[in-house]
Amino acid sequence: MPHKLSLVVPGLCGPLPGFDGMEPSAAPLLELLKPLRKESAAGAGYAGLLAELFGLKIDKSFPYAALTLLAHDMEPGDSCWIHADPVNLQADMDRAILSDSQTLNIRQDEAEKLVNELNVHFAADDITVVMADENNWFIRLEDCDLETTPLSRAVARNINHLMPAGGAASGWRRLLNEAQMLLHISDVNQRREEKGLATVNSLWLWGEGVLPHQGSTDVTHVYTDDSVTTGLAKLDHIKHSALTDPIALACAMQHDGHSLVVINQLDGPCNYADTSAWLEEMLQVVEDWLNPLIETAKKSLDVDVNIYPCNGVRYHFSNNNKFNFSKLMFWKKDRLQDHVDTQQGT
Numbered sequence: 492m493p494h495k496l497s498l499v500v501p502g503l504c505g506p507l508p509g510f511d512g513m514e515p516s517a518a519p520l521l522e523l524l525k526p527l528r529k530e531s532a533a534g535a536g537y538a539g540l541l542a543e544l545f546g547l548k549i550d551k552s553f554p555y556a557a558l559t560l561l562a563h564d565m566e567p568g569d570s571c572w573i574h575a576d577p578v579n580l581q582a583d584m585d586r587a588i589l590s591d592s593q594t595l596n597i598r599q600d601e602a603e604k605l606v607n608e609l610n611v612h613f614a615a616d617d618i619t620v621v622m623a624d625e626n627n628w629f630i631r632l633e634d635c636d637l638e639t640t641p642l643s644r645a646v647a648r649n650i651n652h653l654m655p656a657g658g659a660a661s662g663w664r665r666l667l668n669e670a671q672m673l674l675h676i677s678d679v680n681q682r683r684e685e686k687g688l689a690t691v692n693s694l695w696l697w698g699e700g701v702l703p704h705q706g707s708t709d710v711t712h713v714y715t716d717d718s719v720t721t722g723l724a725k726l727d728h729i730k731h732s733a734l735t736d737p738i739a740l741a742c743a744m745q746h747d748g749h750s751l752v753v754i755n756q757l758d759g760p761c762n763y764a765d766t767s768a769w770l771e772e773m774l775q776v777v778e779d780w781l782n783p784l785i786e787t788a789k790k791s792l793d794v795d796v797n798i799y800p801c802n803g804v805r806y807h808f809s810n811n812n813k814f815n816f817s818k819l820m821f822w823k824k825d826r827l828q829d830h831v832d833t834q835q836g837t
Contacts, residue, residue, distance in 0.1 A: 493793040493809070495709070495749035496740070496784065497544060499720075500776065501537045502757035503800035506764045516770050519777045523785065527798065527806040537758075537801045538641075544751060545723050546706030554700025555641065556629050558722030561702065563623040571635040573699040575620055575628045576642060577605065577691040580671075586649035591642055592626040593759060595689055599625050601679045605691060612673050616666065627718070632699065637663065639697040647763045655696050663696060670694050702726070711748035714740060720753045737780055741787040744794050754780055 505517070534543035538553035556572040577597060579590040602625035609620045621629045636658040645653050655663050671693050674680060680690040705727050713724040713731040724731035732739065734754065743750050754776055760769035781798070788794045791810055798806040 492747045493795045494744045494747060494791070496744060496788065496794060496796045497710075497749065497751045498781065498784065498796070498798045499537075499540060499544075499751065499753045499801065500757060500781075500798065501755055501801040502761035502769065503773070503776070503798070504802055505773070506761040506766055506769050517773070519782075520773055523777055523781055524798070524806050527808050530805050530807055532797075532799055532803055532805040535803070537643075540799055540801055541720065541723060542706075544708060544710060545727060546708045547703050547723075548706070549700075549703060551635065552639070552700050553641075553698070554703060555698025555719055557700055557702040558726070559627055559698070559718040560621075560623060560629060560722070561725050562718040562722035563627070565621070565623060567702045569701060571632040571699060571701050572629050573632055573635075573637065573639070574642065574697045575630045575694045576626065576697070577602065577628060578642075578693050578695045579689045579691065580650070580693045586651055588647060589645050589650045589693075589695065590689065591646045591695075592691075595691060597625045597691060601625070601683075601691070602628075604679050605674065605677060608673060608677055609670060612669070613666070618666070628694070630696075632659075634659070635699050635701065637696070637699050639699055642695055642697050643758065643762050645695060645697070650695075667694060667696070709749045710751045712743060713751045713753070715751075715753035715755075717753045717755050720751070737783045737787070740784060744787060744791050752780075752784075 503520070532540065534540035538549075538555075541547075542549050542553065554572070556574045557567040559574070560567045560572060577592050577595065579595060580587045581590065602622060606620050606622045606628060610618075613619070618630060621631070623629065637655050637660060638657040639655050640650075640653040654660070674690070674692050680692065683690050703726070708727060708729075710724075710727070710729055713720060713729055714734050715721060715724075715731070716734045721731055723729075734752070740750060740752065756772050757769060757776060760766075760772055785796065785808065788796050788808060788810060794810045796808040800806075
């Protein structure tokens with residue numbers, strides 16, 4: 492059986508449609524992808540692709556929150572969970588632009604104090620904010636009667652038309668307004684303002700859902716720094732490792748199995764449509780990961796590689812023919828040697 496290698500790289504094809512105006516700078520990526528076969532990929536976007544690879548049946552929204560809790564060794568149980576992540580909203584005329592916590596550099600002590608203040612305020616409403624780390628906050632819901640927008644689709648955008656919808660939306664909008672007022676007067680934000688730092692002045696609700704049942708998948712090892720994919724690996728009791736270097740993957744390709752690698756460092760620049768940052772990160776991804784792995788695959792005897800940019804396509808490379816040809820040549824060599832030995836013995 493060939494070793495399967497799935498490289499999931501959201502944002503690989505850039506923040507703009509096509510590579511117009513970026514051809515010279517994007518040349519290493521174009522050279523890498525050009526020899527590979529371009530095909531349609533199952534699953535819509537990042538979440539849909541993960542659901543497909545892990546064989547999940549998702550009835551409603553993708554349960555980002557429950558999976559992220561599991562990745563942090565926090566048991567979500569059968570409850571519905573939702574992200575309540577710290578963000579900054581910048582008012583501009585008749586709109587509000589969102590920046591996520593990755594751009595805020597929130598310290599652990601700041602996050603703990605803000606979460607404690609929120610929990611004291613909302614204790615009467617029986618609402619508790621649970622913090623996995625300084626960037627990932629959660630709330631347990633009575634039910635999942637909410638429709639939200641993933642944080643990655645809300646950053647750097649006017650969020651006025653992206654607010655929660657559904658049967659419970661009005662109540663949560665009221666609570667979000669209260670949270671904004673509380674955060675505004677917090678000592679944490681006053682000190683951040685004095686230092687010229689962006690404040691944590693709102694929460695973003697997203698990723699609601701219940702932990703899904705274990706799916707049917709042939710993935711045997713997961714390499715990632717992404718919490719959602721780590722959660723999926725834990726859900727299916729699949730071996731998982733942090734994304735460190737391609738050497739371990741090169742060794743894995745010599746054995747049977749299916750290695751899933753998620754490289755998400757291009758996601759942020761794409762979400763913010765930051766072409767310069769994307770080009771810089773893309774060159775690093777190609778040099779440090781994609782080129783070494785593809786070169787290793789070309790030298791391996793039996794490997795099947797798919798690169799998923801999470802845009803509805805995949806780039807495929809297979810060395811199965813090379814493997815079969817090599818086996819045939821070794822078989823012919825052995826038969827020839829047998830013939831020589833036979834002739835020498837007569």
